[in-house]
Amino acid sequence: MQQVTLTRDNTLSFDPKAAAPQLSKEQVREIIAKRVAKEFKEGDVVTLGIGLPTAAADYVPADKHIIFQSENGLLGLGKKQSGENPDPHIINAGGGLVEVQEGACFFDSATALTMMRGGHIDATVLGALQVDQEGSIASWMIPEKFVPGMGGSMDLVVGAKRVIVAMEHTSKGSIKIVKKCTLPLTAYREVDLIITERCVFDVTPTGLLLTEINPMFTLEDIKDSVTADFEVSTSVKFMEV
Amino acid sequence: MKRIVSAKEAISQIKDGATIMVGGFLSCGTPDKLIDELVEQNVQKLTMISNDTSIPTADKGKLIVNKQVKKVITTHIGTNPETGRQMNAGELDVELVPMGTLVERIRAKGTGMGGILTPTGVGTVLEENKETINVDGKKFIFERPIGADFALIYGSKVDKYGNVTFHGTTRNMNTIMATAADTVIIQADEIVDAINPDDVVIPGLFIDYIVLNEEAGKCSK
Numbered sequence: 001m002q003q004v005t006l007t008r009d010n011t012l013s014f015d016p017k018a019a020a021p022q023l024s025k026e027q028v029r030e031i032i033a034k035r036v037a038k039e040f041k042e043g044d045v046v047t048l049g050i051g052l053p054t055a056a057a058d059y060v061p062a063d064k065h066i067i068f069q070s071e072n073g074l075l076g077l078g079k080k081q082s083g084e085n086p087d088p089h090i091i092n093a094g095g096g097l098v099e100v101q102e103g104a105c106f107f108d109s110a111t112a113l114t115m116m117r118g119g120h121i122d123a124t125v126l127g128a129l130q131v132d133q134e135g136s137i138a139s140w141m142i143p144e145k146f147v148p149g150m151g152g153s154m155d156l157v158v159g160a161k162r163v164i165v166a167m168e169h170t171s172k173g174s175i176k177i178v179k180k181c182t183l184p185l186t187a188y189r190e191v192d193l194i195i196t197e198r199c200v201f202d203v204t205p206t207g208l209l210l211t212e213i214n215p216m217f218t219l220e221d222i223k224d225s226v227t228a229d230f231e232v233s234t235s236v237k238f239m240e241v
Numbered sequence: 242m243k244r245i246v247s248a249k250e251a252i253s254q255i256k257d258g259a260t261i262m263v264g265g266f267l268s269c270g271t272p273d274k275l276i277d278e279l280v281e282q283n284v285q286k287l288t289m290i291s292n293d294t295s296i297p298t299a300d301k302g303k304l305i306v307n308k309q310v311k312k313v314i315t316t317h318i319g320t321n322p323e324t325g326r327q328m329n330a331g332e333l334d335v336e337l338v339p340m341g342t343l344v345e346r347i348r349a350k351g352t353g354m355g356g357i358l359t360p361t362g363v364g365t366v367l368e369e370n371k372e373t374i375n376v377d378g379k380k381f382i383f384e385r386p387i388g389a390d391f392a393l394i395y396g397s398k399v400d401k402y403g404n405v406t407f408h409g410t411t412r413n414m415n416t417i418m419a420t421a422a423d424t425v426i427i428q429a430d431e432i433v434d435a436i437n438p439d440d441v442v443i444p445g446l447f448i449d450y451i452v453l454n455e456e457a458g459k460c461s462k
Contacts, residue, residue: 151339154341188364
């Protein structure tokens, strides 16, 4: 049984007749990336996972200085290279040719992973196949179907000061925020925050706390689309979308 | 002075069944000409230790496609569908290792240590059948050193003494792999008389053979 605990009275009001909207991939990506970008603080060193998390960099305000780290040996990751003579020797972890920011530096894999595992990264953002109510994450394989490998993600999730999962709320209708992960774990109880296009969950020592809801959705929509138990924060608010 | 040799001569030392380490992150900082020569000489039953298996049409990926590898110890195979296909068909043994664990296992070999203790993988399937050790109340997995018969690595600029410097994100595993193999072969974009000692990243003593990539000047800066 799924337990949803409403602490005191919920102050948000929803239109009970409204149907959950169908969002395009692009809309989902934008909502999540925008929300993720708000998590970064001035001066933070951040490592972004490949795919959706990378889009968060596009929504960081120009006056906020964030330093992006890349596991292939770069601190001070810039935008994609443009121009006629691209340098093939400067890439991001996805293999894309990138520019570097002022103050950037290059280093080897041992130093990159020292930063990641050793507790020197302020925040990491990565996608997931499943996240559970204890903060465990599964993101590197579906046995016999999809086995890309973990790359540096296991080290990063164990070592980063703050672990943010940024992912589509469900995968083709299947539920991803669960009571207990059934897929092989990337890490046990390391996730701090879950951001989807529908809502934001804080992972607390006692379980999930719903802190924000996308105003396009209702509390019922959230309940129906996760199997994890969660509490609704007394200060729950609408996501800015 | 180090031996500056052709790719053919350097690679001819590698026999069937050898264990090789290959530097590079995807194709960046990867000794592609040395790998092309391995493909040319069709050395078989290799065990390959590398960050990834690249894409099917490039460097490390070619060794997989050409079925020269019987086992690969790596961190990520998602960019090469052929690696996954051979694994699922039982043709290729794949050992997936977290990147930080792989690099430290290699470093342990190079530094003469007996292994490493890592928090990475605790509470996951990686902990199964492995020794764990509690240090000050925190659990760590014991991981063994790993070395190879040959390391095939890349350097942007190498001098006649084997000293190496790098440009961009080409260092990746090259620096660590240089310390952990019986024989180290480096592919250089450029060979010079002597690099300023301040700029040396890999000290020359780790390098055995230098191979010049004749085509490098055309694409590198």
